[in-house]
Amino acid sequence: MKLIILDQTGVINESSDTFIKTPDEWIAIPGSLEAIARLTHAGYRVVIATNQSGIGRGLLDMATYNAINDKMYKAVNHAGGRIDAIFFCPHTNADKCNCRKPATGLFDEIMQRYGVNLKNVMVVGDSLKDLQAAAAVGAIPVLVLTGNGETTRAGKEIPAHTQIFADLAAVADELVGEE
Numbered sequence: 001m002k003l004i005i006l007d008q009t010g011v012i013n014e015s016s017d018t019f020i021k022t023p024d025e026w027i028a029i030p031g032s033l034e035a036i037a038r039l040t041h042a043g044y045r046v047v048i049a050t051n052q053s054g055i056g057r058g059l060l061d062m063a064t065y066n067a068i069n070d071k072m073y074k075a076v077n078h079a080g081g082r083i084d085a086i087f088f089c090p091h092t093n094a095d096k097c098n099c100r101k102p103a104t105g106l107f108d109e110i111m112q113r114y115g116v117n118l119k120n121v122m123v124v125g126d127s128l129k130d131l132q133a134a135a136a137v138g139a140i141p142v143l144v145l146t147g148n149g150e151t152t153r154a155g156k157e158i159p160a161h162t163q164i165f166a167d168l169a170a171v172a173d174e175l176v177g178e179e
């Protein structure tokens with residue numbers, strides 16, 4: 001099975017210093033929807049693993065997060081792609097949960113759901129937490145330079161063997177060829 005795991009904000013949609021709290025604030029990064037469509041057509045199952053501490057902080061509730069995801073699903077479907085599932089952590093640091101990246105709980109859930117290990121699976125993110133979690137489960141950490149990606153790259157703490165791409169469209173180019 002071909003699987004790819006994406007962070008949400010900063011990879012698929014534009015990031016915001018004040019969190020994405022409403023569907024209106026969800027804006028696709030140019031090329032990301034088409035990239036998901038190309039991955040879908042090439043047989044990839046596209047799965048999201050995302051920290052959503054805004055829920056735990058009370059900045060948005062589950063109904064609003066669901067509405068944001070509805071907008072994302074529609075936009076992806078309109079572009080011809082499909083998101084297989086969303087795995088999210090609603091907690092804050094203070095909750096000390098095992099799912100907030102860089103913890104690996106979301107990835108453990110994905111492995112259970114799909115019955116696979118994540119060796120050779122790309123985990124695409126814009127934050128150090130994404131890359132660290134990917135490395136911890138033996139996946140391939142992939143840094144994109146959208147969202148916080150430039151800042152993350154400048155931090156120089158990124159795991160060895162991290163692959164770096166300009167954006168999700170460039171990742172799709174690598175995996176399924178340029179259009």
Ligand SMILES: [Zn+2]
Pocket residue numbers: 089090091097098099100
């Ligand atoms: Zn959590």
